[in-house]
Every structure is written in C-alpha cells, then in structure tokens.
Amino acid sequence: MQVDLTINGEKHQTDVEPRLLLVHLIRDVLRLTGTHIGCDTTHCGACTVLLEGRPVKSCTLFAVQANGKQLMTVEGLEQDGKLHPLQEGFMAEHGLQCGYCTPGMLMTSFAFLQKHPKPSEDDIRWAISGNLCRCTGYVNIVKAVQHAAATLNGGA
Amino acid sequence: MIPAAFAYHAPTSLAEATSLLGKLGDGAKVLSGGQSLIPLMKLRLTSPPHVVDINGIPGLAYLKEADGFLRIGALTRECELDDSELIRTRYPLLHDVCKVIADPLVRNLATVAGNLAHGDPANDHPAAMLALGAEVVALGGTGERRIPIASFFTGPFETALRADEILTEIRVPVPAPKSGGAYMKLERKVGDFATAAVAVQVTLSAAGACEYVGIGLTNVGLTPIQATRAEAALKGKTPDDPVIAEAAQLAADSAEPSDDLRGPAEYKKDLVRVLTTRALRRALERAARR
Numbered sequence: 002m003q004v005d006l007t008i009n010g011e012k013h014q015t016d017v018e019p020r021l022l023l024v025h026l027i028r029d030v031l032r033l034t035g036t037h038i039g040c041d042t043t044h045c046g047a048c049t050v051l052l053e054g055r056p057v058k059s060c061t062l063f064a065v066q067a068n069g070k071q072l073m074t075v076e077g078l079e080q081d082g083k084l085h086p087l088q089e090g091f092m093a094e095h096g097l098q099c100g101y102c103t104p105g106m107l108m109t110s111f112a113f114l115q116k117h118p119k120p121s122e123d124d125i126r127w128a129i130s131g132n133l134c135r136c137t138g139y140v141n142i143v144k145a146v147q148h149a150a151a152t153l154n155g156g157a
Numbered sequence: 158m159i160p161a162a163f164a165y166h167a168p169t170s171l172a173e174a175t176s177l178l179g180k181l182g183d184g185a186k187v188l189s190g191g192q193s194l195i196p197l198m199k200l201r202l203t204s205p206p207h208v209v210d211i212n213g214i215p216g217l218a219y220l221k222e223a224d225g226f227l228r229i230g231a232l233t234r235e236c237e238l239d240d241s242e243l244i245r246t247r248y249p250l251l252h253d254v255c256k257v258i259a260d261p262l263v264r265n266l267a268t269v270a271g272n273l274a275h276g277d278p279a280n281d282h283p284a285a286m287l288a289l290g291a292e293v294v295a296l297g298g299t300g301e302r303r304i305p306i307a308s309f310f311t312g313p314f315e316t317a318l319r320a321d322e323i324l325t326e327i328r329v330p331v332p333a334p335k336s337g338g339a340y341m342k343l344e345r346k347v348g349d350f351a352t353a354a355v356a357v358q359v360t361l362s363a364a365g366a367c368e369y370v371g372i373g374l375t376n377v378g379l380t381p382i383q384a385t386r387a388e389a390a391l392k393g394k395t396p397d398d399p400v401i402a403e404a405a406q407l408a409a410d411s412a413e414p415s416d417d418l419r420g421p422a423e424y425k426k427d428l429v430r431v432l433t434t435r436a437l438r439r440a441l442e443r444a445a446r447r
Binding site for chain 1: 158159160161162163164165167188191192195196198199200208210212236259260261262263265266347348
C-alpha cells in the first residue's frame with residue numbers, strides 16, 4: 002500500500018505492507034534511527050513519536066494509519082544546528098545514562114511542555130509515566146524537563 | 158514482533174464500514190485506537206485476515222450532552238475525556254477512570270468505545286459504564302440498535318456486538334442533581350491492569366437516602382461484574398457506616414476472581430470490599446457537594 006506522510010517537515014512516499022509497524026517504517030525504511038524500539042509490547046515508550054502533535058507509541062500503530070499525517074521524531078528537535086532546550090536540559094542535568102529511553106522521553110516532554118509551559122514536578126512525573134527509564138530513577142529526567150521549561154519561559 | 162499479514166481496509170463512511178464487515182464476517186476486526194488489538198496481533202494471539210480501520214470516518218469523535226445523555230462517539234480518545242471540562246465537572250467517575258487507564262501515551266490513541274467493544278474484563282470503562290447505567294449504540298447492515306450495558310458483556314472478550322456491527326456511540330444518562338461517582342483501582346504500576354477496581358455512581362434524595370446506586374467491578378471475573386446485591390442493599394437507605402459495610406461485603410461476595418501474579422483470589426475479594434467502601438465514600442462526598 003502506498004503511504005504518504007510528512008516527518009519533521011519532509012514529505013515521504015513509500016510502499017508498505019499493511020502489517021508494517023510505524024516504528025519499523027521510521028527506522029528501517031526511512032532510516033531515522035533516533036526513534037528506539039525498547040519493549041515492543043506497548044509498555045516502555047522508547048518508540049514515542051508525535052502523530053499530529055500527540056505523543057504515541059509507534060510500535061503500536063501500523064504505518065498505513067499514518068497515511069496523510071504529520072509526524073515528528075527526535076531528529077526534528079534540533080533546528081539549524083541548534084539543540085532544542087530539552088536536549089540541552091538532558092545534557093546539563095544528566096538526564097540520561099544509557100540513553101535508550103531518551104528519544105521517547107524527549108518527544109513526550111516536548112508535547113507536554115507545549116501544553117503545560119509551567120509544570121510542577123508532579124505534572125512532569127505524570128506526563129512521563131508512560132516512558133520507562135531503567136537507569137536514572139527519573140530524578141534527573143524531571144530536572145532536565147524543568148531546565149527546558151525555564152529556558153523556554155525565557156529564564157535562561 | 159511482527160503481526161501476521163492481513164488485508165487493510167480504510168472505509169470513509171459508516172455505511173461502507175458496516176457493508177464491509179457484513180461481507181467479511183468473523184474474518185474482520187475493527188481497528189479504532191488499536192491499543193489492545195495491535196498488541197494482541199503482534200503476539201499473534203489474534204490474526205484477523207482483514208482489518209477495518211474506522212479512523213478515517215469523519216464525525217465519530219465527540220463528547221457532548223444531548224437529549225438527556227452524555228454521548229461519546231466511537232473515535233473519542235481517552236485523552237479527550239481527561240481534557241474535557243464537562244467530564245471533569247459532571248462525570249467524576251469517568252474522570253477518575255480516564256486517569257488510570259494504561260498510560261498517557263496509550264490514552265492519546267485508545268478510545269472509550271474500544272475499551273468496551275474489546276470485551277476484556279480487565280478494562281476499566283466496562284465497570285464504570287455498568288455503574289452509570291449506560292447503553293451503547295450498535296450499527297449494522299440491518300440498522301441501528303441500542304444495547305443496555307448490563308447485557309453487553311456476554312463472555313471473556315465477547316460482547317453482544319454482531320460481526321457486522323460497529324459500536325458507534327456510548328450513551329450515559331445525564332446525572333440528576335446530588336449525583337456523584339468514583340473509581341478506585343489498585344494497580345501494581347502505571348500501565349498495569351487492575352489487581353481489582355470498583356466503580357460507583359450514586360444519586361442522593363433530598364433526605365440523603367440513596368436514590369440511585371450503580372456498582373461495577375473490574376478484573377475480578379470472566380466478565381465485568383455488576384454488583385447488583387450490593388446496589389440493592391443501598392437503594393432507598395441512608396448510607397451510614399453499617400449500610401456501607403454491608404454493601405461492600407456483598408460486592409466482595411459477587412466477585413469471582415482467580416489466583417494470578419497479581420494476588421490470590423481471597424485477597425482480591427477482600428480488596429473489592431475495601432475499594433467498594435472507599436469508592437462509595439468518595440462518590441457520596443461528591444454527590445453531597447452538588
């Protein structure tokens with residue numbers, strides 16, 4: 002089946018089997034390997050991408066369902082060679098160790114901060130409750146999101 | 158994990174969808190949010206030869222009160238309940254539920270209607286809709302019918318929907334003044350199914366007696382369970398401590414849980430007693446405030 006979609010502002014047209022999962026289209030066909038496959042069972046959120054602005058688990062969606070849609074992956078965060086404040090925040094606050102969950106954390110947090118520019122710690126923990134990190138225990142991830150929120154609010 | 162191959166259909170109208178389902182029969186599955194269906198297909202616990210994706214049908218995502226009912230469309234996502242002022246202020250039971258289903262990412266795709274149509278006794282909306290006395294609208298080749306939620310869940314992963322029918326709308330009666338509800342769920346972690354959960358909806362009379370009581374139980378039987386004996390014990394009575402204690406025990410008695418990784422049956426039965434007590438208290442508090 003032919004699928005037309007826009008990822009990070011770029012149009013793509015590919016021919017896929019209906020059973021191809023969106024994450025496999027993104028990684029294996031379009032070679033955007035920033036999006037990770039973690040659990041492959043809808044639990045971990047490492048494969049999170051934005052579908053029409055909403056963070057979703059791309060391992061639990063068929064590529065054909067994204068036909069005609071706008072997607073954003075972690076590769077879309079950096080603009081003109083400049084990292085997004087969230088990416089800066091994850092570096093500054095040591096929001097990652099192995100980095101496996103990071104693309105999912107970034108995409109969930111990106112969508113979250115657009116809706117909640119001044120979140121509390123509880124709000125952040127709630128927002129990322131569908132993204133699992135097995136290294137850090139979330140403390141620095143929360144700090145990284147707070148760091149980004151402060152930057153985006155003009156505090157840096 | 159790769160699902161088995163299937164033919165993909167993307168109808169753009171309900172008429173086209175029901176006609177497709179009529180033709181394909183049991184070989185087709187309806188895809189709405191896909192957050193239950195796709196994991197099952199990846200595990201190959203189900204391998205439908207045809208998938209009918211209804212996401213391209215316009216006009217099915219809505220949440221509104223009209224003609225005495227809260228109407229929830231077939232494609233209304235869980236996250237839309239969470240964002241809705243109407244749900245937050247008038248349907249506290251549904252607001253509780255939409256915060257504890259799976260996780261926020263899953264809720265961005267998962268639909269309320271799918272949560273019912275999947276027929277999983279571990280899902281959260283069935284108990285809530287039993288407590289609220291909802292009904293569902295099913296559209297098939299021969300027309301539309303309304304199914305009371307109490308007769309909708311016919312077995313594990315089985316519902317009253319026929320192979321050619323789509324659940325197009327959920328109708329929840331608009332609550333009378335002095336109504337309140339609550340959902341109490343114990344889960345091991347975010348995203349897990351309930352160890353047990355209890356949904357309660359009540360309406361109080363001017364004198365403070367229970368005029369309406371609905372109690373639904375999650376994941377303690379082969380189907381979602383309506384605790385009818387517990388409801389009867391409360392109806393017409395002032396819900397004081399002994400009455401609540403008796404109702405909670407009756408709710409526990411109506412649970413038929415099995416031993417599994419989430420705990421032994423005996424524990425889950427007692428959990429139903431405790432959660433019913435707490436859900437009743439919270440629902441009554443909320444009802445008294447309205």
